[in-house]
Amino acid sequence: MSKNLVVRFAGEGGQGVVGGAELMAQAAAQGGYHVLTFSTFPSQIKGGPAWGQARISSEPILTPGDYLDVLVCQNQYAYDTNLPDLREGGLVVYNSEEFEIADNSRAIGIAADRMAREAGNPLASTIIMIGAVAQAAGVSVSALEAFIEKRWTRGRASDAAIIQGNINALRMGVEEAKKAGLALEDLEPAPSHDIPRVMIRGFEASALGAMAGGVESFIGYPISPATTMLVYMEQNLTGAEKFVGQASSEIEAIASLVGAGYSGRKVMTSTAGPGLSLMGEGLGLAWMAEIPLVIVDVQRGGPATGLPTKTEQSDFIMAMNPGHGDMSVPVIAPGTTEEAFWASIAALNWAERYQGPVILLSEAAIAERAQDIPMPDLSKVKVESRTVSGGAMQNRRYAGDSVSPFPVPGGPGAYVANGSEHDEQGDTTHLPDIHVTMTNRRFRKLEVLSDGTFEAENTGSDIVVLPWGGSKGSARAAWEQLQAEGVNVGWYYTMFLNPLPPTLLAELKTKKKVLVPELNYMGQLAGHLRSLGVNAEAITQYTGLPFKVSDLKAEISRRVQGQ
């Protein structure tokens, strides 16, 4: 029995390959399995090479899987380009109307489109393929049927017919696989769960976290892969006092967030690199005038328009220093779906607490994954809000070296929130002493953000791995394997990238080598760590896809040896 099943549906955009993987994952999750999806597609509405991958497991999952147990492919190109990822002994299920595979010892050809058409259910071809995969991999077909029943019960008269049609399709696929007589090791039965689990996407986790954190206004401009979060907010942040708006550009978005934050609201936007690049000046204003707001940057391949639909972790430098002048914007980067939920809360809290902008650094592979996670424990949510000025300080908005009470328009304490250097009341001044005092103030305020948590294991080792963001999963899997093999390497991880938890930074400084797996060319976090006095070395990759665990393991091991 195997613990894992990794299935990839490969074809063209518009052929439902991403949807196929998600359907398979959802069905398996309903059947009790752990699941995680990953997909990749070009930036066009129809056509171009695309694939969706589902990992189904009897154990909790860290990554979408390096190698495929089953490759479902729609055309020759998909077969050729994805075959290298099929593990030895893996199976191919393919659209035999499109192309043929001569050697059918490990390949099942199915004329799924024709069969679906003939069954009068043309949309069901993906489900036929799923049936074949389930049969071949020993996934419980009855669990899938139960899922179909649930998924298509929408309280309409036609429900029963649609459900039956889809169940028929599933069974057709099962039959095809039986006919072919090819099978993998059976998948272990699904584990049983004593805590409630939700099936959730990364952007939903971010959005729900933001809602749990008390977000009141969300103003954004569409951009892949950040649009989904804006859309989720439009659909769900619907209370009478809430506001969701589509801006006319990212420049409008950031300036409007400054206005909304200034007006006393908890505010957020989601964007991607090109949008963030346009927000530098506005972020400077928020930093300067001390206005709380949160930008979610869902990283994609850069620079410029770059790779709009691919994953990358190359906006870190810009996130910390998005504009001119001295500033160091707080950055939080969730590494898992669960962290995505909690990171939004933390980001909103940080923004309110230090009164300034915070950047939540997500990435395509985090935002787009679907995963089963334990239902977040809402009793653990702690929401912070800025201290509102009661007027005791009169018009002095900025006093001393630490966060001061925030005067909310309409209430007492009228002042001018000013992007030029200013005195305590916000009026413009260019006096040297005041620029010194206020610059110190803006940086010292960051000290209130020293509560970031971190993970640390095998801390005795003087070589450690410290991944960030979505590279956490692959790095953790690689590290666990190395640990199991007796390689002595430590584990550190935090989603609080700037400022780093002070204890973490202190510990990292004592290490001989800190290996930083990150999906970019420059080794952005590693460079920053070196500037902080840590002996960091990046392990980079920039294909637009996540790290493979096996590659990372080999590279870490090489670096540990090479010490």
Added chain:
Amino acid sequence: MSKNLVVRFAGEGGQGVVGGAELMAQAAAQGGYHVLTFSTFPSQIKGGPAWGQARISSEPILTPGDYLDVLVCQNQYAYDTNLPDLREGGLVVYNSEEFEIADNSRAIGIAADRMAREAGNPLASTIIMIGAVAQAAGVSVSALEAFIEKRWTRGRASDAAIIQGNINALRMGVEEAKKAGLALEDLEPAPSHDIPRVMIRGFEASALGAMAGGVESFIGYPISPATTMLVYMEQNLTGAEKFVGQASSEIEAIASLVGAGYSGRKVMTSTAGPGLSLMGEGLGLAWMAEIPLVIVDVQRGGPATGLPTKTEQSDFIMAMNPGHGDMSVPVIAPGTTEEAFWASIAALNWAERYQGPVILLSEAAIAERAQDIPMPDLSKVKVESRTVSGGAMQNRRYAGDSVSPFPVPGGPGAYVANGSEHDEQGDTTHLPDIHVTMTNRRFRKLEVLSDGTFEAENTGSDIVVLPWGGSKGSARAAWEQLQAEGVNVGWYYTMFLNPLPPTLLAELKTKKKVLVPELNYMGQLAGHLRSLGVNAEAITQYTGLPFKVSDLKAEISRRVQGQ
């Protein structure tokens, strides 16, 4: 006899204090002295505390001078706030119509406005003050008279009367000082010069360098302290084939530079921090599509609107990484007026050579100073231009790992310059391998920029000073004093900040400590150097004013001791 005379004219914006210092400097330069000016004023057209300072010397000058020999002040506030900078034994010349100084043992009160009015020459009050200063400091009055004659000879009928009026005013000031009977040590006579010298401002040096470097189009949006360069270009880049345009915003400016660079022209803009913050996305496009262009960022106090008229060196991080994604924009930062000229040529050459954007990091204190420098030796100017595609590569614009011939529209080699990841012909692709290849290509191209020069002295010392930009002058003066006092500290300097000259970087890596004086809070270059493996420590200051030599000397000495 003294070698130096430092005079500060202090008052309000609109009272001609900046002009007074410049007039004094120009006159002294014409008299054969070395001169350097510095001024500081608020961001408003009239009013607010302002001062202009001129240093006049029989020797070449590194800085505007820490302490004043003469303080000329227009009002009580100017007197109170500037007095701390007057050296012991220095003189005050003040507007006695505005306020009185009780102790007149070192102060000369002059009712200059009234005297000027009475002499029927109301604009001449500054000249009366200059006359008094000249007399008190032993500056040759006849040289000043010769300058006045030259300055106001404009080929108009009224010239003679104006000249005589101003000479009269000058003499009035001389008489007043004589009456007061106060004097400083005489200034050494002006040196004689065997090479031609020009009296030039920093922005003029940058602009003329750009013209020498072959700039063809200059498109900019006004912003202090970068407007002067745009205006200079409008006035002087007037050839039939040249183009100077005022953009409607910095976003328009950067995108239009991309278009102009793409069309085959050598292009430039000048801006300041807020403008640069808006240019991040466009710079990413230039990086991605490999379009040569040069941005002059005349740094001012940041972030946001910040301190529009003050000097700071706080845009370095943003200059290297102005946008999202992996990029490392070449940065050249001139440290003197002479370097400003050569830096523009180097920047244009670099842009053409590696085919991409280059940032020239100037700063208010460099752009606004007026100085006498040797006439640049134009025979040393080497202009580079991109290799233009002759069509041999057909439509392959981007081939291999190094710079490829540039197809100019109208000629052969039609391709698409693309801000999305692209194949060799510029068409969009999202394939992993191509993103890897093209990312490598974009970074490897930087290797052609390894020709940056640098200064190195006392390289045997394992503690060295490495200033950048306009802090060079103060750092050099401090270093020379320390050397003279036998403190063992090395000197390194380059205007080529990114990529650093490889030999320089290698040498710096061998040092125990590299001290980096810079005018910012974060220690931006020092942080970058640490990320490159150099044990760098910043010495920072962020008042909006340049370093005082004495402060810097004390601090370097403290750090050397503290080793």
Added chain:
Amino acid sequence: MSKRNPLYDFKWCPGCGDFGVKVAIEQALAQRTAERGDSIEKTVIVAGIGCSGNLVHLQEGPQPFGIHGIHGRTLPVAYGIKSGRPDLNVLVVSGDGDFLSIGAEHIGPQARRNLDVTVVVMDNGIYGLTKGQASPTTNVDVVTSTTRYGKLDEKMNPYLFFLGAGVGYLNSQMSSRVKDLAAAIKAAMDYPGFSIVHVQSPCTTYNDTYALLKGDEKQGIEPLAFPIPDSHDAGDLIAAVNLVRTNRIPIGQIYRREGESVPGHERLARAKVNAGVGQASVEELLTGMLITA
């Protein structure tokens, strides 16, 4: 200067048109607060960068809130403020460079949202604070530091631009006529929706157009500015376009769109009521995602 900050000492040049605008705004706000029994702290002045923008620090008497942001972004800041705080009275002050050049993109969106704010544009046909460069409204052929051959670009017609962008309420004034200006600003603030009061506010230092605007008999200059005749139908778009299409400057109410003006926040509030949506709690939303295996 201001009550809030007597130490603050920014100065406009003598004769600058912006003085008149400042006084008019003080008067209009005083009148508004008195009328509504509102506190002045319910008003936010959103300022751009330019000599004009410095107005926000110079308000004398009772002090409103202010935000003095970055160049060109007054409208989006105002949009953000109103988005969640429709109770606040938001007054935007901006210059011709700030509003019509770098900030021009923001006008259409607010017009279409019918954002309930009032904009006072201080048009001096020049970039004042950066010392005299051409702005969109600089007259053709005028020599400035960036137009050495005289201005070659056509002059922007801001009135026509506003009408084309869908602005529903447009008034044109002169800074020298403080009383009329105060009344126009007050009326615009009372209008439920997006309103612009476009003010000719000359720059005495870099572009003194007083004589051009008011005319000068001695110099034989016909005044550019003229009062809008009573016969003008401000509800008629075509009449409004006709009024503004020449390069003369009409003074008075140019346009006020017919029909009820429903501001953006009101549209949203009504839509939410119509759709019958409330706010699902995070718990409810998560529960909808429960795996019920």
Added chain:
Amino acid sequence: MSKRNPLYDFKWCPGCGDFGVKVAIEQALAQRTAERGDSIEKTVIVAGIGCSGNLVHLQEGPQPFGIHGIHGRTLPVAYGIKSGRPDLNVLVVSGDGDFLSIGAEHIGPQARRNLDVTVVVMDNGIYGLTKGQASPTTNVDVVTSTTRYGKLDEKMNPYLFFLGAGVGYLNSQMSSRVKDLAAAIKAAMDYPGFSIVHVQSPCTTYNDTYALLKGDEKQGIEPLAFPIPDSHDAGDLIAAVNLVRTNRIPIGQIYRREGESVPGHERLARAKVNAGVGQASVEELLTGMLITA
């Protein structure tokens, strides 16, 4: 697909209006090159980001140069190209989001410069490439992923906007009428100055407005689009405003400013000749700064 790059395989959805625009541009360019005996390489297509912008990679036959930049910045890129290379024929292709939302600020400046380029706006009333969000030209009340209550903002009237911004040449077309469209684009390219051909180019995936535009007798839908009557005087701004002020879509030449159209580069060239300036050499300029003590 294209001659230059047969491997390139970007695809629009079946039925997408942009196919028609692509063909029309190919025809217009072919005709222009033939007429002038010019090489196609003298043309640059400047594209924005959106489904529309991908047109630049899809030109079949002889290949022009192209630049596919960043979202919303087609016009400034075109301005930069023309600034020093007035000899190039620059054609801008852009979407309603790209051109009228994030890029809206750039229209006025080019109109006032009379930049000699032609813009083809592919208006589908939606953000196509980002999968269906409201754009400025999405109709009121339409439900999209970002307008769950139906679109609350007013619909932008792009024609009125262009006229207000000072655009001197404006034509309106439908992507389905390829021949007319090609002729309109060709004529616009021949116009010496800033010209816009605004094309209704429906998105079959997210906002299929074919029926609305052309009408559907069966469904009882009156066509929104109507041919501009011959009686229309395209030289009359007021007539043009009248023509476009409703939400119906006039098809044909809406406006062409009377009088000679002098493009920006020509104004500058003439001004330089008039001013009698040449280019002082760096040496001359430095010599002027010599200290002659």
